[in-house]
Each structure stands twice: as structure tokens, then as C-alpha cells.
Amino acid sequence: MKLRSAQWYAGEDRNAYIHRAWMRRGIPGDAFAGRPHIAIANTASDLTPCNAHLAEVAQSVKNGVHEAGGVPLELPVVSLGETQVRPTAMLWRNMAAMATEEMLRANPIDGVVLLGGCDKTIPALLMAAASVDLPAVVVPGGPMLTGTFRGAPLGCGTDVWRLSEEVRAGTLSQEQFTRSESAMIRSRGHCNTMGTASTMALVAEALGTVMPGTAGIPAPDSRLLEAAHGTGRLAVEMIATDRRPSTFLTRASFHNAIVTLAAIGGSTNAVVHLLAIAGRLGVELTLDDFDRIGSSVPLLVDLLPAGRFLMEDFHRAGGLLAVLSEVRDLLAADALTVTGQPLGDHLEDAPIWDPEVIRTRSAPLAAEGGIAVLRGSLAPGGALIKPAAASLHLLQHRGRAVVFDSIEDFHARVDDPDLDVDADSVLVLRGCGPKGYPGMPEVSNMPLPKKLLEQGVRDMVRVCDGRMSGTAYGTVVLHVVPEAAADGPLARVQTGDIISLDVANRRIDVEVPDEELARRAPSAAALAGFARPERGWQRLYVDHVLQADSGADLDFLVGSSGSEVIRESH
Template sequence: MDKKQKLRSSEWFGGNDKMGFVHRSWLRNQGYPDDYFEGKPVIGICNTWSELTPCNGHLRDFAEVVKRGVLEAGGFPLEFPVMSLGETIMKPTTMLFRNLASMDTEESIRANPLDGIVLLTGCDKTTPSTIMGACSVDLPTIVVPGGPMLSGRFRGEKIGSGSMNWMIKERQEIGGYTTKDIREAEVCVARSIGHCNTMGTASTMATMCEALGLTLPGFSSIPAVDSRKKLHAQLSGRRIVEMVKEDLTLSKILTREAFENAIITNAAVGGSTNLIIHLIAIAGRIGVQLNLEDFDLVGSKVPLLVNLKPSGTYLMEDFFYAGGLPVVMKELRPLLHQRANTVNGKKISDNYDDVTCYERDVIATLDKPFQEKAGIAVLKGNLCEKGAVIKPSAATPRLMHHRGEAVVFESMEDYHERIDDPNLEIDENSVIVLKGVGPKGYPGMPEVGNVDLPKKLLAKGITDLVRISDGRMSGTAAGTVILHVSPESTIGGTLALVKNGDMIELNVTNRTLHLDVELEELFKRKKEWVAPEPLAKRGYVKMYIDHVEQADKGADLDFLVGGSGSKVERDLH
């Protein structure tokens, strides 16, 4: 740290006046000695631990390990809680509260005497929400991802937490699973601490952090129970103190090049479509221009290098044993911006020299990938004027160019009521259309886009249909699922006008999604369309509905995007 550089925390602890006395004295009740207040960088450990967030249930212990590293490096660690978001527990969806958690993180950092930040993350939304909040303050920040569970094992079968969820209805209807079978499987699928062990959204977000340069190299793919996870957590505690001295802030790492590196890496690992909505929101907070189309332009031609569920066969534990993300990053060097900054002070290309792949059936080479051009495809057309997305690596090849009649569900309630009706007119050529699950409509844009198929089709051995919605899909799921349709149906997007029997054509190669209805008829339907009543009239949910942006803009609140990360506004709004 430059001798002239003043620690932010000195505004609280550095004065020998009344307020200096107040700020120091109240912390004295914890037993801190004099030297803790005499120029040590104060490191805030932002902890998303909660017993209601199973994926983050071990982060209370991890915080102590990080503190050890901070103390060793001469820092003063202070842990603080922020709202935790348990994807598997919270209703109606954690996405509704991502922006609220980001506000909690931002204001907790801004209001307190903190010089650097360690973000303890795990479950899906805890990673983007805390990064979004930290971006809006722009202090030196490092991410400590909680890590995936060990591989699930059930009666000789390797099963993935998350991915198994989407198979339960099929196993019950076709495989004859009993209640006893289900109870046994649910223990076997989640047999250790950590988040989902597929390349679901949690693993994708951890991978994103490393590709952005926000974690120590190699950190993202280590299983939660592996001792090397705690080693990296301790080293992260040491490193954040040095980052404060170097004034290595988030805005010096999160450049346009870093975001493009994350898009490329996500394609190579077969990551979740949820990355799109979170990465756009993070970019908006730090002030980098990132559009939905960039995910197609930058990432769609990137080959799939990682053979993990839901796009492949293996699980995160296997990925780590094969060499983990460092091997992927080394393979991707010709495609990456190699001079992008990272939290360890090195350029990203310098972090992955000494790495070896130990299993090529898990991690392929760039010249012999598992799949060519596996990145996210961005669709346009009269059904999605501002865009929609599909994950080709998780889709059925024969359905990538498909024309079929719409089977329309006006809401999730409508879907649940009718999907298994034996009289429902639906077959293997149908296109399921689900409305009312966008950012404003649900509200919160839940992970329901990959809705289960009807029992009568499952009984015939049909396991995939084209499905279209303005909602999201779990990163653990697979299928030919079109997501994030924008504008959403609730605000009168064309999706709202689709009727049963309308012909819809999907052409992923041409990047089109077309509703085959005459323009005059669409005008007529739009004139007759009546907007639904808002689902909330008070509190945060009303504020969310009033201010949330559409999926193609990252679904952030409009008044949180940009600006607040500037040096001038760091301490005062």
C-alpha cells in the first residue's frame, strides 16, 4: 500500500476524538487489543451461511479459516451476515430475492469500516447477489466458493444432486419407484456438505468467479469436504490483505475482457443458462456494457470440453480428480483474453501453466472436444423480440429444428392442474408454452421452464419436448427448453398472445423462434389482451415488480444499475 494511501477504516478508527472513541470502544467489548485499531486493514467477511440454505451450511466453519489467513497477513477480520438464499427451500423462488440480497450486501459494506471484502458463497444466488452488491461499492474483493458435494451413489448408480430431481416423476411412473425408494435415494444423492455436484448453477457460478479472476486459481472445482478447500480459504484470507495494500479493486478485475472470458469458459464447461442473467446484472453494476447477444457472439462457437451432468456423464468430484477448471483454462488459452487481471495479482494466462489432465474422458482437448459449438444460443423472432436462450449441449438434437402446435398453459397453476389430464391434446410433436413465469409475472422468474412431461407421454417413452417460457431452468436440468423469453407475457410480450394450436417453429441453427400467426391476428389479440393484476401491493415484492428489468437486461432493479461503484460515491449515496 502506498504510504499516502489512507485506509477507509481509518475514518472510523483513526481519530483520537469523540467518534474515534465511540467506534473503537464498542468493539472493545469483544476483547480486541490496541494494535487492531492502528492501521491494520479491516477485512469484512460477508457470510451467506444459514441453516435454511443447505448448500451453505458449512460456511460458518469456513469463515474461521478465512479469519486465520487474514490475521496471519496482518489484517483485522470482522465477519458479518447477509441475507442467504437457499434455492432448494425458499418460496416462491430465490431469484425474487437476489436483488434484495445484493442490496443487503452493498449497504452492509458501504456502512461499515471495511477496507477489503471476502465473499463466502455457495448456493446459486448467493454468488451473484453478493458480487453485485460488492461491485456497487468497488472495494478489493475476493470470493471463497463453498464447493460441490461428493458424488451421489444409489444402488450402484452414480446420481447427481439436482439432476436426479428432474428424473423423479419418470422413475415413479416408469421405474416403479416407491416411497421407500425415494427416501433412500434422497439421502444418497446429497451425502456430504456442499452445493449441487453437477455443472448446475452453483457450480457454474463458482466456475464463473474463477474465470472472471475473482478466486484463487483452482479454487472453484475443489469439493467442499476436501481439505484443500480450507487451504484455499485460508490463502484467500491472506491474499485479501495484500489486495487492500495494492488497492486491487473489483473494477480493475471485472473488465470487458474478464466477462468475455467467463462466457467462453461457461460454454466449454456446459454451464447453466442462469449465468447469462447473473453476468449481465454483475456487468451492469460494475459499469461494463454486456448484452444478451454477446453470449452468442462470444460463446456459441466454443466447443464443449467437460463431460459433466446435465450435458454429459460425470460429476464435479470426477471433474476435480481429472484436473478441474485449471485444465480447462489451459486448454482455452487460444480463445481467452490472456492478460486479464486476477485477484492473485497475476494475469489469467500465468495462473495455469503447471497443470495436467488425468482423465480425458472427463476433460477433452480443444481439438477433440465432446461437442462442437456448445455455447448458449440466443434466439430472436416475433415470439421473443428482445431475445430468448437455449442450451444446445443439454437439448435433443432432433428437436433443434422443430415445428409443432402449441399446447398453452397460462400459469404454473394451470400447468399443474392440466398436465396429467388424460384428455389433454398433446403428443411428441407438440410445443409446450408456459406463460406468467417471467420476472414480473411470477414474480421472480422461477426455474420452471423445464416442466415435466405428461404421464401419458412418459409412458410411451417420450422424454423430451420443445418447451418455451419466460422463466428460467435449473442448471442441473436438461431438455430442449427455450428460456428467458423477452418481453415476458405479463407485460404483453407476444408470448402472452399464443393460443392452443398455433404453429411455432424453432430453428437453432438460424437462431429463430417464430410464431406462425398473421400480423393482423396478433394485433387483434393484443387489443383484446388484458394485463393481469399485480401479485403484490406492498413491501419489497411490490418494489421488485415495479422496478425489475426484463431478462435480457439481467433482471436487476432499474435504480441499482451502474454508477454507484465510482470512487466519488463509494461512501455516500
């Protein structure tokens, strides 16, 4: 077995001496003689609360690597905490991917175990691994246990949105809202709803990048440490067989990811992440594939925000493999995984233990669980809506636009009692795309105007070029392409224009003649609000970020550079 790390350690010259000597800090001499060196790319950080426990997970990975004859080497990488990082963690997903890729390429390693959990960490790690193309396997950090408040379970994120709206509506006191805070986060782990973190962990397993049966194990569950140990052993095996991302991540793998996304009722954020990962691999994937493959897949998982239960229940009920077994005929079951075996081989004994949480194919939560891709005069490049999280009566709707030129404009005016808005209005928020904000923040699920909440209104059609938290819900059209800051039609919409939504026919239109829309100047207030950074990462990002339909990656990061290091350092 020819090891990449031997390029650093083999031989008797000065360079090999330096590489070995500086690593000999308790490592035995035989570590440099034919044993594979495995990096553990760890996103643990006290400022990423959902990933703070990954140091313990890393130790179990190390034990497994040691047992299999490898040399484990922990490598801290950029960590992005969704709840903490401002202005939005998505601004740095590409930076985290680029930094991780460069560190994997620059160091004497033969393979990597990727430890992630919070929303952007698994996508960034997979983008990096795809671009450097060393043997790589993911260990998701797992969801937290279910907390309760006033005797009822709390869903992370989803119940934050719900309870905060109840405060604004006057049906929950501020004191009670604050008391719920200490009950929301019961344990280590990421959000316990089917938000982006849970979605990306499960989708990563469906892609074939996670040891089957691992994604969705709760973070405090001892079986996660067992799986981490097994993953360490697997990483050594992957190097022996040269099992790299390019050898098993194919178009069929992404087909399986899309089927999974629909069947679990996963986050719309997965679309932009999967497009970015595919772009790093050179796999052809488009927005239309998500609708074509996923729109007819039944929704089988009854979890918040689209259903009732939480991730601890999902694991108890059989987990992802039970879901995939139920939709096996819709999968490309021969697509390979990190184990070297097809995905279908792992579905032979995967029963559903609680059909209330994971529905059978004959009794789905919804007949169609996929994400719908809309096009029309308002979104010529496409936009998304998650019908399972929307209100049925709003899936076909016409209403008068109420336009906000920035998130600051929205916050300043939404609760103004004189705002000219009613339940049939369409709330439009622009300037929140990749370039305009910058970073495409999770603001598309706009809070409803207070005066409408007080009237009992709980959902409205909302349109935005930004993203939405995977834990959120509502009739939200998002990821509008082109965004307003890229001179999309959204920049020319005016308050009072009629917007029509027709999800069944996949349309989102502004009822303004094309000629008139083209003649209009973009909103001066919107233009004034667009990001214009002068330096640093934000400047690089705004100058090079692609639109949402291309995964919002940077144009110069699309594709792979491989693992070769061109120049020696000494």
C-alpha cells in the first residue's frame, strides 16, 4: 500500500528527518513505517454549542484508528455556530470549506474523518473532502435530547419561532417565554427538529459518506461513540482500498440524497448545500433534479416543523435506514457508500418500530414530500417552496405585494399599525441573497405583522431571495434567483403589485407586463442596502459568490484540485 504520508516521512534525507522528528512527541517510530495517518477534522468549539461535545467523539474515532493500525491526528478546523455567528454562518461556509481543503492537502495525511453537526459544518467538510479527494468519512455529532416546557416537548428553533409569535400576539407572557429558554436545550447535540443540522446528517448518510446507521443517533447516546470507534477503523480500511469521494459519490448518490430529503421532510437549505457539493465533484446536478426526483416522493417522517415528533423519537422509531427501506424502489440502491457496499445492502433489516413517527408507504404523512421548484417572471432562475411546511390554502394565491428593501427596513416597519397590509398580502423581502446581504441569511420566514397576529392570522405568503431556517415553517418562497442584488426582477417589484403563487403549476409571477418591469429602475432603497464590503473575506465573497441555483459556492472553488502538493517546503 503506497501511502501519501510517505512523501513526508520516508527516506533518510534532511526533509524526512525534519518531518519525523517534529512529530516524534510520544509517537512510536513504526508510526512512520507504513501505517496510514488519519486526520480527524474536528469542528468542536465552545462557540459552536451544538458541536462542543465532538472532542469526546474524536477520542472514540482515535481509538478505532489505533485499533486498525492507523495513526490518528486531530486537526481543528473552522467551526461555524449557527446561533452565534453574525451576520450569518452561511457567509463563511465557503471559507470553512476552503480552509479545510487547504489544510488536508498541505498536511501529511492519507485520509480524514470529518466531525460535524451544526448546520454549515457538515456541508463545508464535504465540500472540502470532495475537492481534495482523499479517503473521507463523516461522523455526525447527533441531535440533542427532547426538552419539555409546561409538560410539552420543545422543538429547537421551531418552538422558538412559535413561542415568540405567541408573545407578539399577546397569547404568551414575556415571563413565560423567558422561562422556556432553560428548557429548550436539554443536552449536548444539534437541533432536535428536522432542521438543517438533522437534514444534512441524514442526507450525508444517504449520499454514502456516513457509516450506515450512524446519522440521527442522539449526541448523548453511547451508540454514537461506538459508531465513532467503528468509523475510525473504517477510515483505515478506506485507505487500504483507495476509497475516495470520487470513487463512490456519483449522480446516483445525489439521486438518493434527493429522495431522502423528500421522505424525511428535510430543510430547503439542503438544496444549496447539495448543489455546492456536487459542483466540487463535477457531478451534474440542477434545481430541476430536486423537483423531478423528489416531488413525487411521499413524506414519511412525522417530525417538526412539518409534523409532531422530534429526532429522539425518529431514532427510536428506526431511523434513516427504516425510512430508506420503505422507499427502496425509488432509490438507486446500487450506489456505493463509504463501506464499499451499495446503499441497498444496508436496508435488508431495517424495520419501522413506531409507525406514528415513521409512516409506512401506504400511510404517508403527505403524498408528496419534496421541495417544489418555482419559476416565473419573479424568479426566472428558480425559487423554492417546501409544500409540507406550508398552509394548504395558500399554495395557490394572489395577493398585493408589501415590499421591504432590507431586513432593517422590515424590522422597522412590520409592526407599524399603519402598515397597509392584510392577510391576503404577500410579504416581499429583498437584499438578502448571497451578494446582497452578504451571505444569504435565514430571514425568509418573516415574522407576521403584529396587527395580523392579533387578528388570529398565523401564515401568509412570503417571498425572499434569502434562506429560511430548516426548523421554520410557513408558506415561504425563498432562494429567489436571480437575487435583487444580481439585478433580478425582485429588485423592481413595488408595493401594490399583484403576485401570484401557483405551486401545483410551479409558478411564481408578478403581474406586471415584462416591458414595464424592464423599464423600472431598481429600488433606490434596495440598492442603498446592498452589501459593498471593501476588504477581507466579505469582499472576496461578494466578488465571487454564485447564485443559489449553483450552490452559492465561490466561482473559483467549483471543481477539485486533488491532494497533490506541488512544492516541497524545505
